[in-house]
Amino acid sequence: MQSAVQQFLRHLKLERNASDLTIKSYGDDYASFFDYLEDRVGGIATPDQVTIPILRGYVSYLHECQYARTTIARRLAALRSFFRYTTREGLTSSNPAQALRTPRAGRKLPHFLSTEQVATLLEAPPANEPMGLRDRAILETLYSAGLRVAELVGLNVSDWDRGANILRVFGKGAKERIAPIGSYASRALERWLTVRAVDPGAPADELDAMFLNRFGRRLTTRSIGRMLEKHLQDAGLSSLTSPHTLRHSFATHLLDGGADLRSVQELLGHKSLTTTQIYTHVSTRRMRETYESAHPHAKR
Numbered sequence: 316m317q318s319a320v321q322q323f324l325r326h327l328k329l330e331r332n333a334s335d336l337t338i339k340s341y342g343d344d345y346a347s348f349f350d351y352l353e354d355r356v357g358g359i360a361t362p363d364q365v366t367i368p369i370l371r372g373y374v375s376y377l378h379e380c381q382y383a384r385t386t387i388a389r390r391l392a393a394l395r396s397f398f399r400y401t402t403r404e405g406l407t408s409s410n411p412a413q414a415l416r417t418p419r420a421g422r423k424l425p426h427f428l429s430t431e432q433v434a435t436l437l438e439a440p441p442a443n444e445p446m447g448l449r450d451r452a453i454l455e456t457l458y459s460a461g462l463r464v465a466e467l468v469g470l471n472v473s474d475w476d477r478g479a480n481i482l483r484v485f486g487k488g489a490k491e492r493i494a495p496i497g498s499y500a501s502r503a504l505e506r507w508l509t510v511r512a513v514d515p516g517a518p519a520d521e522l523d524a525m526f527l528n529r530f531g532r533r534l535t536t537r538s539i540g541r542m543l544e545k546h547l548q549d550a551g552l553s554s555l556t557s558p559h560t561l562r563h564s565f566a567t568h569l570l571d572g573g574a575d576l577r578s579v580q581e582l583l584g585h586k587s588l589t590t591t592q593i594y595t596h597v598s599t600r601r602m603r604e605t606y607e608s609a610h611p612h613a614k615r
Contacts, residue, residue: 316349316352316359316360316361316362316364316365317349319361319362319397319401319406320342320345320397323396323397323400323401324338324341324342326400327341332489334465334487336465340389340393341393341396344389344390344393344394345393345397347390348373348390348394351373351376352369355372355376361406362397362398362401362406362407363401363406363407363408365398365407365411366411367411367414367415369411370394370411370412370415371415374387374391374415377390387417388417391412391415391417392417394412394415395410395412395413395415397412398410398411398412398413425560425563425567425593425594426553426555426556426557426560426563427560427563427564427566427567427568428552428556428560428561428564430568432552433458433561433564433568435550435551435552436454436546436547436550436552436556437451437454437455437458437499438550439546439547439549439550440454440546442506445510445511445512446529448503448506448507448510449507449510449511449526449527450542450546451503451506451507452500452503452504452506452507452526453467453526453534453539453542454543454546454561455499455500455503455504456470456482456496456500456503456504457558457561457562457565458500458561458564458565459496459497459499459500459565460482460484460494460495460496460500460565460582461494461561461562461565461566461569461582461583462482462484462494462562463486463487463559463562463584464536464539464540464558464559465536466484466485466486467526467539467558468526468533468534468535468536468539469484469485470482470484470524470525470526471523471524471525472508472511472523472524472525473523474525475504475525477501480495480496480497480498480501481493481494481495481496482494482495482496484584486584487584490584492581492584494582494584495582504525507526511527512527512531513527513531514527514530514531514532517531517532517533520533521533536558539558540557540558543556543557543558562583563594565582565583566579566582566583566591566594567594569582570594570595576588576591576592576595579591579594
C-alpha cells in the first residue's frame with residue numbers, strides 16, 4: 316500500500332509537475348490514513364484491499380476526532396486522486412473513495428485590509444536601510460500584483476519587464492501568467508535593486524532571485540510571513556493579516572474601483588470564475604454608491 320502511494324507521489328512530481336508543498340500535503344494526508352488503518356484495521360498490504368466500509372469508517376473517525384470539515388474534505392480528495400490513479404494503473408478494479416460524500420464546508424469570507432490600512436502597512440518598513448527597502452518592495456509587489464507568496468519568492472529579476480511594467484509569474488501547477496504592477500511597486504523595486512546583494516556562492520537558480528535574505532540567498536515563504544508579522548506589529552494592524560491578505564485586498568479594491576469580475580479572475584490567475592466570485596461578497600461599497608446615485612428613492 317505504501318509503495319503504491321510513493322509511486323503516486325512520484326507521478327504527481329514528475330508528470331503532473333506538482334509543487335513540493337503539494338507533495339508534502341498529500342503525503343501528510345496519506346500518513347493519517349495509514350495510522351488509521353494500522354490502529355483500526357490492522358494494516359493494509361495493497362490498495363485493492365481498501366473497501367468502501369473501511370473508508371466510511373475512516374470518515375467517521377475523522378468526525379469523531381472533530382477535524383474541520385475542510386480538513387476532512389481535503390483528505391477525501393487526496394484519497395480519491397490516489398484511487399483514480401490506482402484504477403488507471405490497474406492496481407485496483409475501481410475507486411472505492413468515489414462513493415464517499417464530501418462534507419459541505421461553510422465558505423469563509425476573505426480577510427482584507429482597507430486602503431488606509433494598506434497604506435499604513437506599506438510605510439512600516441524603514442526606507443533608510445537595505446532590508447527596509449526590500450520589505451517595502453515585497454509588500455508593494457504583493458499588493459500591486461495580487462501575487463501568492465509562493466509566486467513572489469519564485470520571482471527572478473529577469474521576470475520583470477521594466478519597460479512594460481509587468482511581471483512573468485509562475486502560479487499553481489507552474490502555469491505562467493503576466494501580472495502588471497503599478498508605479499508604486501515599480502519605484503520600490505528599483506530602490507531595492509540598487510542595494511540588492513546576492514551571495515556569489517549561491518546555487519545557480521538563486522543568483523537571479525528578486526528577493527534575497529540578509530545572506531544573499533532567495534527568500535522563503537516562511538521568511539515572508541515572519542517579516543509581515545513584524546511590520547504588522549509596528550503598524551498596529553490586525554494579527555489576522557497574512558501575506559495572502561494583500562492578495563485578498565488587491566482583488567477587493569479592484570472590484571470596489573470598478574474592475575469587472577473576469578479581469579480580476581485573470582489577474583489573480585484563478586482557473587474558475589467561481590473562486591473569484593467570493594470577492595463580490597466583500598466588495599459592496601461600489602454597489603451601494605451606484606444605488607444611491609441612481610435610484611430616485613435612495614436618498615431624501
